[in-house]
Amino acid sequence: MARSMCWHCQSEVTGEYLCGQCVKVQPLSKDLDYFACFKLPRLLNINTQELERTYYELSRAFHPDFYSTKDESEKTISLGNSAFLNTAYRTIKDPVQRVEYLIRLEAGAVKDIRSNPPADLFEEILELQEDMETFRGLSPEKDSTERAELREKLQRERERLEGRQEEMEKALGAKYQEWDGLQIANADPSEARDQKNGVLRSMQEILSNRTYICNMANELLETTG
Amino acid sequence: MSRIVGIDLGTTNSLIAYMDKGTPRVIPNPEGVAKVPSIVGMTDNGLIVGDSAKAHLTRDPSRTIYSVKRFMGKGLADVTDELKYFPYSLHEKNGVIRIEVGEKTYSPPQVSAMILKELKRRAEEFLKEDISKAVITVPAYFNDSQRQATKDAGMIAGLEVLRIINEPTAAALAYGLDKKTQGIIAIYDLGGGTFDISILKLKDGIFEVLATNGDTHLGGDDFDQCLLDVLVEEIADKHGVQIHEHPDLMQSVRLAAEEAKVQLSSETEATVLVELPNGKYEKTLTRESLEALVMHLVERTLVPCRSALKDAGLRADQIDEVVLVGGSTRMPLVRSKVEGLFAKQPHSELNPDEVVALGAAVQADILGGHNKEILLLDVTPLSLGIETMGGVMSALIRRNTTIPTSAKEMFTTYADGQTSVDIHILQGERELVKDNRSLARFQLKMPPLPAGVPRVEVTFLIDANGILHVTARDIRTSEAQTVQVKPSHGLSDDEVEGMIRDSFEFAEEDIKIRQVIEARTEANAIIIATDKALARASDLISEKEKVEIQRVIGVLGETQKGDDHRLIRAGIAEVEKETHHLAEVLMDATLKEALESKKVSEFVK
Incomplete structure (x- = not known):
């Protein structure tokens, strides 16, 4: 963490979160990203138990419960730090949110990462939506046979989509390995930039397709019950 | 501290x-x-x-x-x-x-x-x-x-x-x-x-x-309610009394229902007894019958x-x-x-x-x-969001997010020279605004600029109490803006202050009623204690003394029903005076007993 001045006693902050001189809690740097918050390199495979341990340790350092008897400035800093820490933990803990966040971070350096609408999926989605519309219009009493058949078809479609979702997550996992490999071999952010951007782009594509498929599967589940 | x-x-x-x-x-x-x-x-x-x-x-x-x-x-x-x-x-x-x-x-x-x-x-x-x-x-x-x-x-x-x-x-x-x-x-x-x-x-x-x-x-209130509905109906059928027309009877039946419910947790049968203007209503309930009544609530x-x-x-x-x-x-x-x-x-x-x-x-x-x-x-139990176009809620903080937590949202204008934007804060899990809980509204001030140019960032922060705080900042000038949030179902700061003042006025009345209650409690304790002492010492004091003590107790019993704590205190003093000798006699007797038992124990040794 960058060295800075204590907001309270103006001495140089030597401790990690507390001023070495006056022991006041210091606000987290505005430039701190969620990976750095947990002292993690920007890798996608992480040790979740280690992450939880660090999270608990930082919670003990920042949580407002431990600043109840302190002055207003310290209370405010503790509240801000704690809110940031909780958001950081939620983001890094979840594998999908983690990669989405990483792409946002890395996209800051390279601008051409954009999510393309999945052209091949488009038609399929339209067709499914039409079927669901028909299904909703059918009466459970009058059109029971037709309704049951359509229901079965939609349920099959959902299972197929869920299968695809699993495949995508597997593909994403492989990309995690690829990304981590590149990061470890090329510690400097500017090294192997093209290759890294390539991986980011393909992860973005998988993610965006996955979102469409997840939403579709959920809608199918809601419709057919 | x-x-x-x-x-x-x-x-x-x-x-x-x-x-x-x-x-x-x-x-x-x-x-x-x-x-x-x-x-x-x-x-x-x-x-x-x-x-x-x-x-x-x-x-x-x-x-x-x-x-x-x-x-x-x-x-x-x-x-x-x-x-x-x-x-x-x-x-x-x-x-x-x-x-x-x-x-x-x-x-x-x-x-x-x-x-x-x-x-x-x-x-x-x-x-x-x-x-x-x-x-x-x-x-x-x-x-x-x-x-x-x-x-x-x-x-x-x-x-x-x-x-x-x-x-x-x-x-x-x-x-x-x-x-x-x-x-x-x-x-x-x-x-x-x-x-x-x-x-x-x-x-x-x-x-x-x-x-x-x-x-x-x-909760348990709803269980009571289920039982209450059944009792009220049966009382109307059997005794022709419409409980809804008698708030005092309604409360008696409600308390009787609650009591029966509590009893049925440890016993398999309980009897409900209610005094009606035209007689007594009595019903024996079994645990099974109560369970059948509240099953749907427990399953909920x-x-x-x-x-x-x-x-x-x-x-x-x-x-x-x-x-x-x-x-x-x-x-x-x-x-x-x-x-x-x-x-x-x-x-x-x-x-x-x-x-x-x-x-x-x-x-x-x-x-x-x-x-x-x-x-x-801890976590926030409900998703927090704001109203967007078409009456849809856009969630900013999802339910079960660890608190404290915050979310930032950028706002701008859609018309040239627009000077404010209305924001409606909601809590709930449904898609449409009308199905969620309206928490508060506030007006965000905007600099008079062409549409889309102003950029005001609003921070929604849920603190460790699960209570929302809203702050706003103009991104272009970095200036903070004070936000006057008007709660949809809450008291304003002024109202709370007024109520704090009112509560002080109450305090005086409180003291008066407290004195009565305390005196009453004390009187009751003394009456019970004296009754016990009289029973124990009936052959240690004269008949005349006994009658006199019973008389002052009777008087105190009547005064303590009133609302004058000074009268009750006077009654207590009177009883204390009259029982002075009785207390001495009892003390002696107790001492004597204690000494005797000691002798026995020494003898055993």
Whole structure:
């Protein structure tokens, strides 16, 4: 963490979160990203138990419960730090949110990462939506046979989509390995930039397709019950 | 730092607890009872709270307020369904319910403050020191308005509320005080008016809430209501008495129903007895018949349980321990349903009525800086969002997000020179604005610039109490903007201040009624003690003396029914004077007995 001045006693902050001189809690740097918050390199495979341990340790350092008897400035800093820490933990803990966040971070350096609408999926989605519309219009009493058949078809479609979702997550996992490999071999952010951007782009594509498929599967589940 | 107490402000009962050398303890009244019924009575002589107010329910129902927690942070439209059950009239002002009692009206936080003051007084008497700081518990599923209303109640009662803490998590603190407890626990909390389920992970002193769910409108009161409906109908059939037309009888039947329900938790049969103007109504109830009546309510609690498990990403069999909290979990039916869901025998070692207050005391200890081992990481129970185009809610903070947490949102204008943007804050899980809870509205000031140029960033921060704070900043100028948030169902700061002033005026009346109650209690104690002494010493004093003592006791018995504490005190003094000799005689006799038994024991040696 960058060295800075204590907001309270103006001495140089030597401790990690507390001023070495006056022991006041210091606000987290505005430039701190969620990976750095947990002292993690920007890798996608992480040790979740280690992450939880660090999270608990930082919670003990920042949580407002431990600043109840302190002055207003310290209370405010503790509240801000704690809110940031909780958001950081939620983001890094979840594998999908983690990669989405990483792409946002890395996209800051390279601008051409954009999510393309999945052209091949488009038609399929339209067709499914039409079927669901028909299904909703059918009466459970009058059109029971037709309704049951359509229901079965939609349920099959959902299972197929869920299968695809699993495949995508597997593909994403492989990309995690690829990304981590590149990061470890090329510690400097500017090294192997093209290759890294390539991986980011393909992860973005998988993610965006996955979102469409997840939403579709959920809608199918809601419709057919 | 002055002492911080823990308060469980319940729908039917409230308790106050403190930390005694590392052990949380509830504070009892001089008779040893810790539960204070959450009932407030407005009598001609002032305010009465707790047990004495409960007695008032059947005598003066329209001026006795119970279950006020159900009205906290709500508007009239939220409670229309149950209005017919309450003996007092309600109306709404500025989005907040007002309860009409005689010529005066009270907001729910004001009534809750009366209960809090009684608890505060009790603690001050017990601990022999002033109490000004407290941790107050709320159902985990309480929304922002309900939490804020609870905080307001504390302020009106003259308490600085250092923390609003969720009831099931408080219970977890009381249970998991022993730092060695590890694993995943589920807290099933069914109280008088609300139901909560919370799933926590306990590890190395950290209590991390993974998910919470509940129903703020489901509790023991509803069980009573089911039984009450049946009784009322049967009384009309058998005796031709329409209970709805007699508020006092309604309260008698309600209390009888509650009593029978409680009895059926330990016994298989209970009898309901109600005195009617035209005779006696008597009915024997079996446990099975009660269970059949409330089955649908108990099953309703299982829905939030499943949702919480799903949100926590867990299966029922992954829960290591299940803890029962709240008086309604004494029902065998509730126990068996919970056991069925989690396939585990639930815990209830700690008194389910007291465990929440005990946990609040533990949290108070943490806030006081005396306990650095334990840390509670709680979540917000409901998603928070804002209204967007087309009446749709856009979520900014998802339910079950660990608090404190914040979300930032950028706002701009859609017309040239537009100077403000209206923002509507909501809480809930539904897609449409109308299906969610309106929390507050505010107007964001915009610099007069072409459309889309202004950039004002709003931060929505939910603090560790689960209460929302809104701040805004102009990105272009970096200037902070003060935001005047108008709550949809909450008191304004001015209103709260006015109520704090009013509560001081009340204090004088309070003292008067307190003196009467204290004198009365003392008189009763003396009457009972004298009766006992007379029975023991009947052959030690003269007949004349006996008659005289019985006469002064009779007089005191009559005076204590009145409202003049000086008369009661005078009566007590009279009895004390007349029994002086009796006390001496008894003392001698006791001493003699003691000496004799000593001799015997020496002889045995």
